[in-house]
Amino acid sequence: xxxxxxxxxxxxxxxxxxxxxxxxxxxxxxxxxxxxxxxxxxxxxxxxxxxxxxxxxxxxxxxxxxxxxxxxxxxxxxxxxxxxxxxxxxxxxxxxxxxxxxxxxxxxxxxxxxxxxxxxxxxxxxxxxxxxxxxxxxxxxxxxxxxxxxxxxxxxxxxxxxxxxxxxxxxxxxxxxxxxxxxxxxxxxxxxxxxxxxxxxxxxxxxxxxxxxxxxxxxxxxxxxxxxxxxxxxxxxxxxxxxxxxxxxxxxxxxxxxxxxxxxxxxxxxxxxxxxxxxxxxxxxxxxxxxxxxxxxxxxxxxxxxxxxxxxxxxxxxxxxxxxxxxxxxxxxxxxxxxxxxxxxxxxxxxxxxxxxxxxxxxxxxxxxxxxxxxxxxxxxxxxxxxxxxxxxxxxxxxxxxxxxxxxxxxxxxxxxxxxxxxxxxxxxxxxxxxxxxxxxxxxxxxxxxxxxxxxxxxxxxxxxxxxxxxxxxxxxxxxxxxxxxxxxxxxxxxxxxxxxxxxxxxxxxxxxxxxxxxxxxxxxxxxxxxxxxxxxxxxxxxxxxxxxxxxxxxxxxxxxxxx
Amino acid sequence: xxxxxxxxxxxxxxxxxxxxxxxxxxxxxxxxxxxxxxxxxxxxxxxxxxxxxxxxxxxxxxxxxxxxxxxxxxxxxxxxxxxxxxxxxxxxxxxxxxxxxxx
Numbered sequence: 036x037x038x039x040x041x042x043x044x045x046x047x048x049x050x051x052x053x054x055x056x057x058x059x060x061x062x063x064x065x066x067x068x069x070x071x072x073x074x075x076x077x078x079x080x081x082x083x084x085x086x087x088x089x090x091x092x093x094x095x096x097x098x099x100x101x102x103x104x105x106x107x108x109x110x111x112x113x114x115x116x117x118x119x120x121x122x123x124x125x126x127x128x129x130x131x132x133x134x135x136x137x138x139x140x141x142x143x144x145x146x147x148x149x150x151x152x153x154x155x156x157x158x159x160x161x162x163x164x165x166x167x168x169x170x171x172x173x174x175x176x177x178x179x180x181x182x183x184x185x186x187x188x189x190x191x192x193x194x195x196x197x198x199x200x201x202x203x204x205x206x207x208x209x210x211x212x213x214x215x216x217x218x219x220x221x222x223x224x225x226x227x228x229x230x231x232x233x234x235x236x237x238x239x240x241x242x243x244x245x246x247x248x249x250x251x252x253x254x255x256x257x258x259x260x261x262x263x264x265x266x267x268x269x270x271x272x273x274x275x276x277x278x279x280x281x282x283x284x285x286x287x288x289x290x291x292x293x294x295x296x297x298x299x300x301x302x303x304x305x306x307x308x309x310x311x312x313x314x315x316x317x318x319x320x321x322x323x324x325x326x327x328x329x330x331x332x333x334x335x336x337x338x339x340x341x342x343x344x345x346x347x348x349x350x351x352x353x354x355x356x357x358x359x360x361x362x363x364x365x366x367x368x369x370x371x372x373x374x375x376x377x378x379x380x381x382x383x384x385x386x387x388x389x390x391x392x393x394x395x396x397x398x399x400x401x402x403x404x405x406x407x408x409x410x411x412x413x414x415x416x417x418x419x420x421x422x423x424x425x426x427x428x429x430x431x432x433x434x435x436x437x438x439x440x441x442x443x444x445x446x447x448x449x450x451x452x453x454x455x456x457x458x459x460x461x462x463x464x465x466x467x468x469x470x471x472x473x474x475x476x477x478x479x480x481x482x483x484x485x486x487x488x489x490x491x492x493x494x495x496x497x498x499x500x501x502x503x504x505x506x507x508x509x510x511x512x513x514x515x516x517x518x519x520x521x522x523x524x525x526x527x528x529x530x531x532x533x534x535x536x537x538x539x540x541x542x543x544x545x546x547x548x549x550x551x552x553x554x555x556x557x558x559x560x561x562x563x564x565x566x567x568x569x570x571x572x573x574x575x576x577x578x579x580x581x582x583x584x585x586x587x588x589x590x591x592x593x594x595x596x597x598x599x
Numbered sequence: 600x601x602x603x604x605x606x607x608x609x610x611x612x613x614x615x616x617x618x619x620x621x622x623x624x625x626x627x628x629x630x631x632x633x634x635x636x637x638x639x640x641x642x643x644x645x646x647x648x649x650x651x652x653x654x655x656x657x658x659x660x661x662x663x664x665x666x667x668x669x670x671x672x673x674x675x676x677x678x679x680x681x682x683x684x685x686x687x688x689x690x691x692x693x694x695x696x697x698x699x700x701x702x
Contacts, residue, residue, distance in 0.1 A: 047621055067618040067630055080600040082646045082674050084622040085630055109623030 040258040044184045044208055048107035049090045051145050051184070054259045055103050055266060056094030063092050064597035065122060065590065073116045074586055075155050078516045084110045087118040091126045091594065096141050097267055102130050105145040108187035114152025115193060117519070120162020121590035127169035127179075128591070129598045134176035141270055142173060143180045144200070149215060150191015151468075151493045153503050157519040160468070160493050161532050161574065162587070163192035164476035167442075168571045170199045171449040178202055178275045180266055183209035183242070184257065190215045191493075192472050198442025199280050202269045203251040204262065205242040211250070212240035213438040213469050214428050221498045222428035223384060238301045239434050247305040249312065250279070250436050279439060280446035283399045285312075290392055290435065295381050304434055333376040335388055336464035336488075336542060337422030341373040343550050344420070344557075356380055356388070357397040364416070365558045370405050372398060373420035374474055384429030390470035391427035395440025398474055402447035406454055416457040416561045419448070421475040422464030425495070441473035448477035457564030459557060462524070463542055466491045479564035479573070480534035482556055486542040489524040518583070531580025534560055601648045605641040605658050609634075609668040614698035617690045627675040627683060629690045634668045645675035653680060661687050
C-alpha cells in the first residue's frame with residue numbers, strides 16, 4: 036500500500052509555521068493587519084505584501100514556549116528588506132530576552148530566501164548582521180534550529196545566518212549557498228558556473244550533497260511529520276555539539292589538505308570530508324597558501340592602512356591574504372586584521388582581495404586567538420580594516436561552503452564582542468555584501484573614511500540589474516529614492532549604523548597627520564565600545580537611525596508589544 | 600504598479616476579518632475587514648497595468664453575488680480573473696470559519 040506524504044514544501048510560510056508548532060498553539064504577531072508593509076517598494080513601483088514576507092508565530096513546541104520565524108519564498112524571492120529583516124532580528128532578540136529571564140523559548144527559523152532584497156539593499160544587509168548577532172547570542176542558551184525546505188533555498192547573507200545556527204535541517208529539494216548560480220555566472224562567467232544546469236546546481240549546493248559533506252545535520256523527506264520530528268529531536272537533546280561555525284581547527288586543517296591543482300567534483304569533496312572527519316585525511320604540513328615575496332604584494336587600501344596602523348615588528352603573514360598583527364594604539368595593544376589581495380592565491384577567484392574560504396576561516400582563527408589569550412585578562416580591542424571588493428564568486432567556493440567560512444568569521448567577531456572585546460571596523464575602501472558581513476558588520480563601532488571610493492553595497496550594479504530584471508539606468512533611478520540602494524558612504528551614513536564618518540583624510544596615501552587622526556578616532560571608538568552594550572542595539576539608537584531606520588525601530592516595538 | 604479603487608453597496612457585515620494568499624507570481628493577497636458602513640470598499644494594487652476594466656467586472660460580479668460590507672485590500676502579482684474570484688471566495692470562507700472558531 037502506498038502512503039502519501041504530507042508535503043511541507045508545498046505549504047506557504049504561514050502554514051509552515053502552523054505545521055511546526057503544536058496543534059492549536061499558533062499565534063501570529065505583527066501580522067497582515069498590523070499594517071507594517073515595506074515602505075520602500077511602492078516608490079519603486081513594486082506591489083508590497085502585508086506581512087513583508089516574514090511570518091513570526093508564537094506557540095509551543097512539545098509543550099514548551101516557542102517562536103517560529105518563517106520566510107515566504109514566493110514573495111520577492113524571500114528577499115530580506117527593512118521590515119522583514121527587522122521582524123526576524125527583533126523576534127530573535129525577544130527570544131534572547133526570554134532566555135535571560137529564565138524562559139526557554141525555542142527558536143526555529145524556516146529559511147526560504149534569496150538573501151538581501153536588492154530593492155532595499157543596505158537595509159537588508161544591516162538587518163542580516165543583526166540577525167547573525169542575535170543567533171550567536173541566543174545559541175548560548177538554547178539551540179537555534181534552521182530548516183531549509185526549498186523551493187528557493189537559502190542564499191546570500193541569509194546563508195551565513197543559517198551557517199550560524201546550532202542545527203540545520205534540510206530536504207533534498209533545499210539548497211544552501213552564499214552566491215546563487217545566476218550571480219556566479221554573471222560575475223565569473225559561464226565557464227565558472229552554468230546557472231541553467233540544474234543537475235550541477237543540486238550536486239553542488241543541494242540538500243543531499245550538503246548533508247554528505249557535513250554542512251547540515253539532518254536530511255529529511257519533504258514530509259510534515261518528518262520535519263517536526265527532526266526539530267523535536269534537536270530540542271530534546273541535553274547538549275548540542277559546538278556549532279559548525281566555531282569549529283575553526285577542523286575546517287582549517289581540512290582545507291589545507293585539499294589539493295586544488297585539479298578541479299574537485301562534488302563526490303570527491305564528500306569523500307575528502309568523510310576521510311577528514313574519520314581522521315584519515317592527508318595531513319599537509321604546509322600553510323594554506325604559498326608565501327609571497329615583498330615584490331608580489333599588490334597595492335590595496337587595506338594593505339596601505341594595515342601597514343600605516345599596525346607598525347608592528349611581527350606581522351603574521353602565514354596566510355598572505357589575511358594580515359594580522361598586534362600593535363600599540365595609544366596606551367594599549369590592539370589586534371589589527373585586514374583582507375588583502377594575493378595574486379598567487381591558490382583559489383583563483385579571490386586574487387583581488389575577495390573574502391573566500393581561507394579568508395573566512397583565517398579571520399575566525401585570528402579573532403579566536405585573542406578571545407582565548409585574554410580569557411582571564413583585559414579584553415584586547417580588535418580592529419578590522421575593511422577593504423573588501425566582495426565575497427568570492429566561484430564553483431569551488433560554493434562547493435566548499437563559502438557561507439560556512441563567512442559564518443565562521445561572523446561567529447568569531449560576534450563572540451569576541453559578547454565576551455567584552457571592543458570590536459571596531461574601519462572602512463577604508465570597499466565594504467561589499469557577504470564580505471562586509473564577514474569582516475566588519477559585527478563590530479561594536481563602525482568607522483568609515485569620508486571618501487568617494489568608499490563604497491558599501493550588496494551586489495555589483497550589473498548583477499543587481501540582472502537579478503531584479505531592470506536596466507542599470509532604472510536601477511540608478513531607484514537609488515535616488517532609496518538611500519539604502521546607493522553605493523556611497525554618505526548615503527550609508529543616513530542609516531545610522533556608522534559610529535563616525537571621518538572627514539579630510541587622504542585615503543590612498545595617508546600622511547602622518549591622517550594616520551594620527553584615524554588613530555585618535557579609533558582610540559575614542561574603543562573607549563565608547565568598552566562603555567556600551569555588547570550587542571548591536573546602538574545602531575538603532577543613533578540620531579540618524581531614528582529617521583533612516585524608522586521602520587526597523589517600529590517593527591521591534593510592535594513585536595515587543597505582542598510578544599507576551 | 601497601478602492602484603485602483605472600487606465601491607459597492609452592501610447590507611450584511613462581514614463576520615470577521617480574513618487574510619488569504621501571497622503576493623507571488625500569478626497569485627494575490629487579500630485582506631478583508633468588517634466595515635461599519637453599508638458599503639464594500641476595495642483597493643487594488645496590481646503589478647500589471649491597464650486591466651482596470653477587467654478588475655471592475657470581476658469585482659462587480661463577485662460583490663453582486665456576495666453581499667458583505669467590508670474593507671478589502673488586494674495586493675496582486677498578476678493573478679488571472681479566475682484566481683482572483685477563487686481567492687475572494689476563500690477569504691469569505693475564512694472569515695466565516697474565523698467567526699465560528701471565535702464563538
